[in-house]
Amino acid sequence: MIDEADYARFLVRRREEILERIGAAAARAGRDAGEVGAIAVSKTVSEREVLLARRAGWDAFGENRPQELVRKTEALSGEPEMAGVRFDMIGNLQKNKINQVLGRADLIHSISSSHLAEAVSTRSAARSLVSDVLLEVNVSGEASKSGFAPDDLRAEVERVVGLPGIRVRGLMTMAPAGDADAARRTFCGLRELAEELRARTGLSLEVLSCGMSDDFELAVEEGSTLVRLGRCVFDQGYALR
Numbered sequence: 001m002i003d004e005a006d007y008a009r010f011l012v013r014r015r016e017e018i019l020e021r022i023g024a025a026a027a028r029a030g031r032d033a034g035e036v037g038a039i040a041v042s043k044t045v046s047e048r049e050v051l052l053a054r055r056a057g058w059d060a061f062g063e064n065r066p067q068e069l070v071r072k073t074e075a076l077s078g079e080p081e082m083a084g085v086r087f088d089m090i091g092n093l094q095k096n097k098i099n100q101v102l103g104r105a106d107l108i109h110s111i112s113s114s115h116l117a118e119a120v121s122t123r124s125a126a127r128s129l130v131s132d133v134l135l136e137v138n139v140s141g142e143a144s145k146s147g148f149a150p151d152d153l154r155a156e157v158e159r160v161v162g163l164p165g166i167r168v169r170g171l172m173t174m175a176p177a178g179d180a181d182a183a184r185r186t187f188c189g190l191r192e193l194a195e196e197l198r199a200r201t202g203l204s205l206e207v208l209s210c211g212m213s214d215d216f217e218l219a220v221e222e223g224s225t226l227v228r229l230g231r232c233v234f235d236q237g238y239a240l241r
Helices: 004-028 047-056 066-076 095-101 114-126 150-161 180-201 216-221
Strands: 037-041 060-063 086-089 108-111 131-136 166-172 207-209 226-229
Touching: 004 037, 004 047, 004 216, 047 066, 060 066, 066 086, 066 095, 086 108, 095 114, 108 114, 108 166, 114 131, 114 150, 114 166, 131 150, 150 180, 166 180, 180 207, 180 216, 207 226, 216 226
Parallel strands: 037 060, 037 226, 060 086, 108 131, 131 166, 166 207
Antiparallel strands: none
8 A cells, every 4th residue: 555645745746857857858859848748647556546646736647448548537527626637548449449438538549540540430420529539650660569650641641630520639659668769760750740741631730649758758859749658657666767
């Protein structure tokens, strides 16, 4: 069992450190730190820890599994402090789980194929919803990662962004683990692809979701507007580098 008072203090301190690092990374790139948002990835923690993180100042959370998104949003729905808090779906989304996510996730980060985009479109439109989504791109080309190949997205983007029931807000990617140079190339590649697609589609594609606990500073330097942070937010044993 955690000591709740100590853990609450840790969450406040850690959030301050993270925001300072985001600000420093933005400054190195000549960016305004206000351009960069952060979500606390709550997939491994309890509802109580989410509530403590909210008290520490976090106002956006991310879940990897639809059933956890449902469980946490239902469990926390009666907490006055959670009013206005956002929950995003950041993990792989299977077609048979779409209905669990619609109306609960403020932003779906993981539209990884045109088939999935079509399925979310159809089910959103059937419920008179417009779902905000990001298109997941496998910029690094790793076989272990899902997402559109960049050339496939170039070929399909006009059709995907024209689907009813979804609103494409931007792009998402994941970088190779443990390789700073490869991570930087991946984040740079996402930014450049977004610039190209903005010119083609006329959409703002304002959200670039990239950067996690081990590489978020590189991501900010390369243009990320939304970093997804789990271990460095919640794990007291995690050492910020």
